[in-house]
Amino acid sequence: MRLTAITLDCPDPPALAAFYACATGLPLHDASGVDFAGLVGAGGLLLGFQRVDDYEPPRRPGQSVPQQIHLDFAVDDLDAAERRLLELGAGKPESQPGGDRWRVLTDLAGHPFCLTLAKAERT
Template structure:
């Protein structure tokens, strides 16, 4: 092993707002003080209950991905296990997510900054 994952970083326009969206989706604490990072309008974090840290970084000329268009690549995406995919979908939409495509047992959404992510039903 060369190293261990410190955090996953998503580029976006509005870091704090995107951190709150993912807190609603995954749980955890937004912008918990952490000596590894300074928190400001250009950087926000989400410390999940499982220990994973997702960070959100402001990019002035951010261009959101457009799934599944390879001309606008995903950059990164998350798969999220859920017990009830219908209830999870309602919550995602209520918090600003947008449905992109439904498949048998899983669905693709865009977060408020346009990053695609998947809800995987029944495997939580």
Template sequence: MIGHLQCVVLDCPEPLALAGFYRSLLGGEVNRPDPRWVLDDDWATLHTGSGMVLAFQRVPEYRPPRWPDPAFPQQFHLDIDVADVDRAHEQVVALGAASLDPGDLDPGETLDWRVYADPAGHPFCLVRG
């Protein structure tokens, strides 16, 4: 095991409004203080009663999915909580993930999160826990 699912992130035009929709659907608390995230106009969270966290990320010029039209695909990504982003990087690349981070890191530079695509092209992030 490399990490733990931290949250599922949905792209949207209005993060707080969509978090409210899912709160009405699933229950829970919108934007509960949590040291893992900075809450702002571009990011909202919903902590559900089951312990699952949904996050909502503003995307400029958002184009909603049109099921099942592949020209307008489903839009979400997984955040995976890991103890060591650099070590997990090596592990997920060995499993077939592709780094989507622009360029290489400077020597000695460490990031708190990095972006990848799974073998089918779905994005996910490794996030320092």
């Protein structure tokens, strides 16, 4: 068995795909459209975004609408990556449990994701 896709629910798949394309440099999948958009990652792994009517974003840190999934991204510089992602439209929750080790941000649909130091990944 091989993992081929990770798909996130959202209200606007093209917008969320564009956000992550800018953030990661991953190319848009050829079959992307209005109700589903995707990015092609390493080894053909698809990061997909599907339209859901009446979508409610996760509420963090509370669990009234649980996060259900979050993504982690390794970066070389936490501050620089955070600044760039905030400029792209990411949000930054008040609760930051990682201290200097990682940062929690949210994408345009409210999904939380974490930035971790790439060198911490190797140790």
